Amino acid sequence: MNLLVCFSLTTSLVMASIYPFVNFRDKSSSHLVSVSSTTSTIAFDPGLTRMLPPVYFCGESVPVHEEVVARRLVSALVRNTAHNQAMYRIRQRAASFFPIIEPILARHHVPLDFKYLPLVESALRGFAVSRSGAVGYWQFMPGTARELGLSVRPGNDERQNLAKSTAAACRYLTYLHDRLGSWTLAAAAYNNGLGALLSNIRRQQQRDYYYLRLNAETGKYLYRILAFKELFSNYRSYEGLIPDQMLAYLSEPLTPESEPNGDEVLLPELILDEATRSAINTPTQEGSELTAGRNSDIPLPNAADVFRGGIKARLTESTGLQRGQVWVFHLTRDGIADGKEVEEGDVLYAIVEDIDLKTNKLYLRADRLYSTTEKHTYNLALSAVDASTGRIGIKLPDVDQVKSGWLLTWKAL
Template sequence: MIKEASIILILSTLKPIGLATAKDVNSREFTSHSNGTVSVMVPGTSTIQSLQPVQFCGEFVPLRQSNVTRRWVTVLLQQSRHRDYLLRLRKRAVKFFPVIEPVLVRYNIPRDFKYLPLVESDLSGTSTSPKGAGGYWQLMPQTARDFGLIVRPGNDERRDLYKSTVAACRYLQELHHELGSWTLVAAAYNSGVTHVQNRIDQQGVRSYYNLRLHRETSTYLYRVLAYKELLTRPRMYSDMLSPAVLADLTRPLPGERFQPGVLPFSRPSSGPGVEPEPTWGPRSRNFLEETLAQIVGEPEENNTTSDAGSASMTSSPGQTPATMAGLLGLRVLRFRRTRLWQVFLAAKRKIQPLFDWDWV
């Protein structure tokens, strides 16, 4: 009876915002596996979708919990139905993410927070909520003033992408200092730190996925994750997406440095505080580097590294001349092919690089 009551409670929180109900995602239609994946029966079809592990700021979503999996699939299906809206958000992300990301890095805010403005304002600076929150990050007037923004008629700096991002990062830092968890920070950004802290004190739970919050906040982080996954790994959800939506999400866009597709998923190699590889923009180590590291071994601690982030070409006792020659050939081929490929794509699309070093 307790389990059935909890299911009814969770589903009742989804109905008022227009999400799917139990007929769409049934708890008996998904199975968790030992490798962290979850198999889900796509509603209305006989297709089985394999859900890969999902993380927000290094914290993995507990997909083995039936209520979490049901809510995640429900929100993902809801967000993926709006084809034109997703394409418009993707185009805006290509334009605005290069401005947001450096500010996040400067203030030590995880890169996953760049998806919050997609949920808050659709990445529109002129968006204003009925409660008075405005700008790209939907900051309340007093909160914006507290963090250095000017908010008055005729001069609202919440509509300035760079300045509002700086203020939002300072606000996120303060929330993290109070709550200590980035998932709880996202929830507090939506509903306020007082609401989240009161629910933590009442329920004795510090996990966002197990806290009972009000309707909008209970699905807020799932919506952020849905945009992150759909914009970075759409092919992972090909069984859930229509062919038209999948084509829009995987078609290259001018100026887009990262092409969405299937990314290799790996857990953080160090402690829980280490941020995983970025999901948007150039990666610090590509597939070729990983393959070469397996062939010739990782470099010693006293070996130097090149400015491209690769292992040093200094030979070691375990490397034969043939291995070194092959390694050198692969590295030269890598740099030449990368530059020629960029020039070819640019000539084909008739675009110019943003900076002189883009093709170097």
């Protein structure tokens, strides 16, 4: 089946200067994606929705089966892949900042997906200042910052303090979630303001972000966050939709940051200045308390091969230790899962089925697998097992061990 999808981006995407006309072909099919800068509209074949992997934000499913949602997500992905060097540099910055941000989010019980929000807000630059006067990593206005307990005065603007501003953002996001009942809506309110969002909800009688009619900035806001999440954690699933050169930059091992080129325009102010370096190297007391004494990664299981049908997958995204939460894993090798051949890089979507506090065990059940080669989602039934015994359930001696990089063995039920 031949599907033609034409993505035509506006001049603000600066695609014409880099890719005057680029064709990307899916290796496993005859699907052709064309990116052209000759028009200002986007023609979209809904057949592409079947190629997109399942996408989640804070455990909430993104309806990528809807044409308008898929179109907006792909547009955000393509925009972010217009500048290879800039994306590589923002990966460098995130690699330095995320280890400080993540434990603060976890302490406040805010989903880790929000670590991508300050990439959109400020490119993770403490001295970023917006035209409206918002300052810092999380771009707080002075009044909001003071309400959240931050000092805003000459010589001591805590909006520029990484740990303190992150903790303040957590308090604000928790408040928004409590009022709105959804992390997706909380993200929208972070951009648009709680009052404006509630007004739209009441007027339209609609509480789903993806179907609300919002201003242009807020309407694209979550997709920009999702684009960073997918490109940083799941880029292989979009082979054929983003350039091979960008895939190479996303998979390239990170090296210490060097001086950027002057033409990097993907995100503003990518230079990591001395004050920002200080924020990374000497976090405040809160950041120190959160990172001190943390255990090293769980020893990786090495006995998966003794189980027939056993495969290994590495945790990429966990939304929390609560029943029903969706966690994302990437397979680390080829194998067979529930009678189906699977490949390294395929994406496993698992549900937190139970947490047994008496035995201190975590039970994870996988129900879907996305093939990055076939661009197709399959239903399957796998459970995480103890690699040493083959029994269902993973011992959970320390919640801090549940983080990206955790490698688990999976076996068909």
